[in-house]
Amino acid sequence: xxxxxxxxxxxxxxxxxxxxxxxxxxxxxxxxxxxxxxxxxxxxxxxxxxxxxxxxxxxxxxxxxxxxxxxxxxxxxxxxxxxxxxxxxxxxxxxxxxxxxxxxxxxxxxxxxxxxxxxxxxxxxxxxxxxxxxxxxxxxxxxxxxxxxxxxxxxxxxxxxxxxxxxxxxxxxxxxxxxxxxxxxxxxxxxxxxxxxxxxxxxxxxxxxxxxxxxxxxxxxxxxx
Amino acid sequence: xxxxxxxxxxxxxxxxxxxxxxxxxxxxxxxxxxxxxxxxxxxxxxxxxxxxxxxxxxxxxxxxxxxxxxxxxxxxxxxxxxxxxxxxxxxxxxxxxxxxxxxxxxxxxxxxxxxxxxxxxxxxxxxxxxxxxxxxxxxxxxxxxxxxxxxxxxxxxxxxxxxx
Numbered sequence: 195x196x197x198x199x200x201x202x203x204x205x206x207x208x209x210x211x212x213x214x215x216x217x218x219x220x221x222x223x224x225x226x227x228x229x230x231x232x233x234x235x236x237x238x239x240x241x242x243x244x245x246x247x248x249x250x251x252x253x254x255x256x257x258x259x260x261x262x263x264x265x266x267x268x269x270x271x272x273x274x275x276x277x278x279x280x281x282x283x284x285x286x287x288x289x290x291x292x293x294x295x296x297x298x299x300x301x302x303x304x305x306x307x308x309x310x311x312x313x314x315x316x317x318x319x320x321x322x323x324x325x326x327x328x329x330x331x332x333x334x335x336x337x338x339x340x341x342x343x344x345x346x347x348x349x350x351x352x353x354x355x356x357x358x359x360x361x362x363x364x365x366x367x368x369x370x371x372x373x374x375x376x377x378x379x380x381x382x383x384x385x386x387x388x389x390x391x392x393x394x395x396x397x398x399x400x401x402x403x404x405x406x407x408x409x410x411x412x413x414x415x416x417x418x419x
Numbered sequence: 420x421x422x423x424x425x426x427x428x429x430x431x432x433x434x435x436x437x438x439x440x441x442x443x444x445x446x447x448x449x450x451x452x453x454x455x456x457x458x459x460x461x462x463x464x465x466x467x468x469x470x471x472x473x474x475x476x477x478x479x480x481x482x483x484x485x486x487x488x489x490x491x492x493x494x495x496x497x498x499x500x501x502x503x504x505x506x507x508x509x510x511x512x513x514x515x516x517x518x519x520x521x522x523x524x525x526x527x528x529x530x531x532x533x534x535x536x537x538x539x540x541x542x543x544x545x546x547x548x549x550x551x552x553x554x555x556x557x558x559x560x561x562x563x564x565x566x567x568x569x570x571x572x573x574x575x576x577x578x579x580x581x582x583x
Contacts, residue, residue, distance in 0.1 A: 197555070197556065197557075198556070199554050199555050200553065200554045200555070200568070200571065200573065200574060200580070201503070201507070201554050201574050201580055201581050202574045202575070202581035203507075203511070204472075204475070204507075204581075205493065205504075205507075205581045206574075206575065206581060207581075247521060247522055247524075250521035251518065251521040251522060254514075254517055254518055254521060255518065258514070264575075267575065268574070268575035268581075271575055272575070338485055341485060341488070347491060350488070350491065351490075351491040354475070354485065354488055354490055354491070355474075355475035355490070356475070357475075357485060358474060358475030358476045358482070358483070359475050359476075361476065361481060361482075361483050362475075362476055362477075362478065362481055362515070362518070363518075365478075365481050366518050366519075366521075366522065369522055370522060373522070
């Protein structure tokens with residue numbers, strides 16, 4: 195379960211409105227590499243991690259991503275709050291205004307609404323963690339692109355901080371990826387060494403894997419012949 | 420480098436850690452330190468909570484600045500903001516060790532440091548809530564009428580506690 199704390203993980207206090215910047219920053223709220231995508235990606239992948247190391251890390255990072263989503267929301271809100279209609283038009287956010295006024299709505303910086311197809315789950319920890327590592331790197335790159343486009347210290351301060359979090363998360367995911375890769379490759383080596391002993395293979399691979407079913411099929415084929 | 424009062428707390432905390440002999444001892448974090456004075460977890464050197472929070476990274480070896488940008492200083496304007504910032508710092512340091520411990524549950528040194536930071540963050544949360552009102556809906560500060568959970572400014576609005 196989740197409980198709200200009435201504070202941000204990192205402070206946001208933007209003194210100068212900037213609608214144009216809000217339009218760029220919204221990408222990290224509802225774009226393909228957004229904090230929203232990150233949170234949903236890890237929350238959905240955590241159930242099928244093969245052990246508690248994976249379940250714990252994905253749960254804790256997904257939870258932190260929600261706090262980051264809230265930081266981005268606070269920034270977009272403060273950048274837009276006092277904007278005039280003329281400023282909104284000039285920044286190209288009139289289409290957003292027509293539909294949402296100044297309300298938050300997860301889109302990318304071109305106004306394309308968030309879609310869950312930005313994320314995937316495969317049930318394969320190595321495939322899922324590869325996606326997670328790539329997602330953290332891409333989110334870091336997008337933060338750097340936005341940092342390049344502003345000189346407001348009130349905006350740079352949280353963006354530099356959030357960028358650094360992507361680096362930490364990437365490294366944690368990489369560590370877990372390497373751990374699983376070593377673990378599973380070892381298993382695969384054992385399997386290779388026992389290629390002539392078909393009956394041991396189910397034990398080697400564990401229950402309920404697609405490979406299990408394949409091996410059962412092969413055994414049945416051998417029996418039939 | 421940093422002259423905030425709560426560095427004393429950090430040093431006291433460090434002394435406590437030193438008593439359990441997990442971490443090499445030094446009395447003043449601001450002084451130049453020799454290589455074996457470093458606080459390390461899993462062979463990685465750690466920043467002190469304040470510096471870690473400003474940088475967004477507890478692990479010195481993982482810290483990677485962007486271009487020539489330096490992290491901005493967080494400057495509390497009053498006692499309330501100072502206490503809030505200190506809470507955020509220890510909470511963040513504990514969270515960083517939480518992520519590390521997820522993958523290294525057997526690391527006793529990291530676990531002890533995590534528990535020291537976690538305890539300190541809990542103490543600061545209780546102190547903050549008793550003086551300035553609830554940040555959590557389980558706070559004892561909520562016995563007062565009217566219902567302070569609703570009354571107090573949200574952190575994304577001007578004057579919210581996160582506007583340091």
